[in-house]
Amino acid sequence: MGEIKGTTRVCGLIxxxxxxxxxxxxxxxxxxxxxxxxxxxxxxxxKGAVDTAVKGAHALDILGxxxxxxxxxxxxxxLESVDPLAEAIGAVNTLVRTEHGYKGYNTDILGLERExxxxxxxxxxxxxxxxxxxxxxxxxxxxxxxxxxxxxAILNRTEEKAAVIAEDVNRHLQSKAAYAMKLSDYGKLTGExxxxxxxxxxxxxxxxxxxxxxxxxxxKRAAVGVDIIYNPAExxxxxxxxxxxxxxxxxxxxxxxxxxxxxxxWNKCEVSEETAAHILQKMKxxxxxxx
Ligand code: ATR
Numbered sequence: 001m002g003e004i005k006g007t008t009r010v011c012g013l014i015x016x017x018x019x020x021x022x023x024x025x026x027x028x029x030x031x032x033x034x035x036x037x038x039x040x041x042x043x044x045x046x047k048g049a050v051d052t053a054v055k056g057a058h059a060l061d062i063l064g065x066x067x068x069x070x071x072x073x074x075x076x077x078x079l080e081s082v083d084p085l086a087e088a089i090g091a092v093n094t095l096v097r098t099e100h101g102y103k104g105y106n107t108d109i110l111g112l113e114r115e116x117x118x119x120x121x122x123x124x125x126x127x128x129x130x131x132x133x134x135x136x137x138x139x140x141x142x143x144x145x146x147x148x149x150x151x152x153a154i155l156n157r158t159e160e161k162a163a164v165i166a167e168d169v170n171r172h173l174q175s176k177a178a179y180a181m182k183l184s185d186y187g188k189l190t191g192e193x194x195x196x197x198x199x200x201x202x203x204x205x206x207x208x209x210x211x212x213x214x215x216x217x218x219x220k221r222a223a224v225g226v227d228i229i230y231n232p233a234e235x236x237x238x239x240x241x242x243x244x245x246x247x248x249x250x251x252x253x254x255x256x257x258x259x260x261x262x263x264x265x266w267n268k269c270e271v272s273e274e275t276a277a278h279i280l281q282k283m284k285x286x287x288x289x290x291x
Contacts, residue, residue, distance in 0.1 A: 002031065010041070010062050013041075016045060023066055024040050027040035027262075030263050030279060036267055047074075050071050054102060057102075058102065066094055073090060073091055076092055079103065083106065085106060085143075089106050092105065107258040107259075108139060111254045111261060112139075112140065112228070112254045113147075115254045123143070123195065125149070126149055126150060127150050129195070129222075130144070131196065131237075133164075144177075151179070156183055165180070166179050166180045192221055194221055194223060196222045196241075198211075198212070198226065198228065198235070198237045205232050219240050222244070224247050226248070226251075227248065230251040231290060252284075256279060257276075
């Protein structure tokens, strides 16, 4: 890490817990590689103290903050303004300093968008299947519909949660593209060439042999699979995709790019592909990801 001086700008992560986060590695390595006089650390913030923390951060001239669990929704009330996509999603993970407060963004979803672009996974006019209906699925459903997906089938064990997301997305974006299905009804999907995005926690280390759907006929209908899990590096879902000859990607680049995009917003810079590759390698080393 570069020397901390009187001129060093501070950024950080607010959440609880924060000690396990990879974000300090991402941002402090970026600062080193880009030669920017900035340091990044974590701030544990209790529930109910978010507003005070954000106002205090502004008073302390803190350049930017990331926000993690459990504050991604609550923080919105403490902001000066919110990016429209983040506002629609209802979750903010990045605060960028403005004169009178912070502007909120959701770089988790912008990170996935950049990963999909890089892997040439096209959402526009594509049929999409989302597996799961938690916070991540909600954000991804907004991304898919806003990018012009032909249809977005949200499949969840608890169908009602998928229905709430589908209704919210369609209403906000004045679309009919999103719809809910019970996970076990996947056999009713008769289309072809789906972009399938796996957002459930099923398959996460140490349950590496689990996938929400095992049936190979399901994977035959896919064009490509994206799992937002990154540990293990190759999930069962990805293996099932690849067994049908379909490309499959994990969520590590989504995590990388959510950090890079936040960094670019704070420092008004563009991180090169070479630097991004370097950070990705460093993340792999630090995180003890199971291959
Ligand atoms: P996140 O905010 O990261 O998306 P979450 O809100 O906890 O996480 O959502 C977890 C998702 O994984 C949910 O869609 C959950 O399904 P339910 O809504 O029915 O609970 C899904 N999930 C978790 N364990 C599952 C399992 N064993 N089988 C099927 N789905 C599962």
